Amino acid sequence: MIFKINCKLNSIKMKTIQFLIPICCITLCLSCKEQEKKQPTSSENQVEQVAETPKSEGMSYAEISVKEGGKWVDRKYEGGGAFKNVNQLDVPKEHTDHSYYIRYEGPGWESDKVGYRLYLDWRNAIDIFGKKTHQKVLPKVGQDNFDSYHEMSDWGMDILKAGKSLGIGSIGRYHDGKVLHFENVDATSASVVNTDQQSTVHVNYTGWETAGDKIDLTSELTIQPTNRYTKHTIKASQAISGITTGIVKFDDIELIKKTSDNGKWAYIATYGEQTLVPDTLGMALFYNTESVDQVVAGPDDHLVVFKPTTQAVSFYFLGAWEKEKDGITSKQEFLSYIDGLLKELNSNNQLP
Numbered sequence: 609m610i611f612k613i614n615c616k617l618n619s620i621k622m623k624t625i626q627f628l629i630p631i632c633c634i635t636l637c638l639s640c641k642e643q644e645k646k647q648p649t650s651s652e653n654q655v656e657q658v659a660e661t662p663k664s665e666g667m668s669y670a671e672i673s674v675k676e677g678g679k680w681v682d683r684k685y686e687g688g689g690a691f692k693n694v695n696q697l698d699v700p701k702e703h704t705d706h707s708y709y710i711r712y713e714g715p716g717w718e719s720d721k722v723g724y725r726l727y728l729d730w731r732n733a734i735d736i737f738g739k740k741t742h743q744k745v746l747p748k749v750g751q752d753n754f755d756s757y758h759e760m761s762d763w764g765m766d767i768l769k770a771g772k773s774l775g776i777g778s779i780g781r782y783h784d785g786k787v788l789h790f791e792n793v794d795a796t797s798a799s800v801v802n803t804d805q806q807s808t809v810h811v812n813y814t815g816w817e818t819a820g821d822k823i824d825l826t827s828e829l830t831i832q833p834t835n836r837y838t839k840h841t842i843k844a845s846q847a848i849s850g851i852t853t854g855i856v857k858f859d860d861i862e863l864i865k866k867t868s869d870n871g872k873w874a875y876i877a878t879y880g881e882q883t884l885v886p887d888t889l890g891m892a893l894f895y896n897t898e899s900v901d902q903v904v905a906g907p908d909d910h911l912v913v914f915k916p917t918t919q920a921v922s923f924y925f926l927g928a929w930e931k932e933k934d935g936i937t938s939k940q941e942f943l944s945y946i947d948g949l950l951k952e953l954n955s956n957n958q959l960p
Contacts, residue, residue: 668719668833669744670800670807672697673711685709691751696799697728705729712750712757712766715798715809717829721836721935722927723749725766726778726809726829728798732790733775736891738767738883738929758884767883767929773856773908776891777840777925779827781818782852782913787906792817806832821848837894837926837949837959847916849901853923854909855891858882863910865903866947868954872897876910877946879939888930890942894953895923924949924959 671693678688680702691711703709705727714728716737723737723746737757739745745763750756757766773787774780780787790796794815801808811827824845831838844851854876857863861882867874877892893912901915914921928936928945936942952959 667744667804668717668802668807668831669746670715670717670802670809670831671746672715672798672800675709675711678709683707693747695801697797699728699796699798703729705731708754711754715800715811716746716749717800717807717809717831717838718744718746719831719833719835721834721932722929723764724776724829724831724838724927726798726811727775728796728811730789730791730793732778732780733770733773734778734925735766735770735775736768736889736927736929738764738889738927738931740764740931740933742933760885764929764931765884767885767889768856768927769858769882769884770856771908774852774854776855776927777838777853777893777923779825779842780852780854781848782850782904782906782911783819785907787852787854787909787911788818790816806830819850821846823848825851832960835926835959836928837924839922839924839959841920841922843920844918847918849916850913851916852906852911852913853893853895853925854906854911855893855925856882857905857908857910863905864943866950867897868950870954872957873950873953874900875946875950876903876912877942878910879942883929885931888937890928890936890939890946891926892946892949893923893925894946894949894959896921899923 673691673693675685675688676692678685683702683704685708710728712725714726716723716725720742722739725735727733741763759765768775780789793813797812799810809829813825816823816825826843828841829838855878861878861880864877873894874897875892875894879890881888883889895912899914899921901913904911904913928942930937936945949959
């Protein structure tokens with residue numbers, strides 16, 4: 609009797625175990641699947657890491673950075689510690705070229721392809737920072753040494769031989785066969801604005817005096833994240849003759865000129881060995897023909913001289929360096945590129 613009871617109990621246990629085994633297997637399987645959902649793949653990990661990294665590719669950027677903690681001794685800013693970025697700056701009366709007050713001597717702006725800087729002093733020239741990366745570089749330029757950007761680094765360098773010229777795309781006044789810069793100005797202020805779509809440098813010149821005329825002038829320089837070109841819009845308080853822009857001139861570099869099919873836009877351009885490296889650089893300046901009085905050779909520049917007006921005038925300029933990452937490396941490629949931009953202006957009367 610006892611043997612029969614034991615057998616019956618063992619039979620019940622076996623049936624219970626047989627019932628539980630499938631349940632356990634199902635539970636374990638579901639658990640594993642849930643765990644698989646929670647464990648991202650290696651590619652998903654990369655996406656998460658990229659998303660958490662501050663974006664610096666495919667962005668434009670503009671800045672002004674000044675030194676703190678020092679003092680003015682004549683026209684030099686001596687002592688002090690780190691540079692500090694500011695959104696707006698009223699330029700001190702003491703400031704001139706090589707005052708060591710503004711990092712790389714003025715505001716800078718960049719896309720993922722190229723950078724520019726404006727000498728915020730009497731020279732008022734625009735220089736080019738050649739970039740070897742699509743990453744944002746301006747925040748580290750000139751931090752280690754005031755003019756270290758004249759030497760090649762991992763990000764690139766200051767490449768343009770500006771000399772006594774306007775550099776590329778800056779403003780002066782053409783009078784009696786020479787270009788007058790900004791030696792006599794009552795006050796200059798600058799500000800920067802950054803958005804996802806573009807970065808802009810605003811400069812206000814109050815009381816700019818040249819050849820017996822005294823005017824106010826505003827300048828707006830805008831760059832977009834993936835473009836080489838800067839759009840420059842200027843506005844004068846009085847309609848005076850001779851306000852000019854241009855490209856630095858080198859004796860052995862040919863000036864290239866072309867007008868759009870509808871005659872409303874044109875460019876001047878240069879291509880060749882015209883950098884401090886030395887290596888190859890292409891430069892171009894696009895202008896609305898109706899706003900221009902003449903294109904002329906100045907002492908140091910190929911000049912585009914505007915007609916007198918108090919209306920806003922816009923034009924575009926660009927630099928294309930051969931060492932730019934995935935950049936333009938031949939004259940034929942450069943001409944094809946700028947001809948494409950001229951066609952865009954011919955069709956839409958503006959660049960995107």
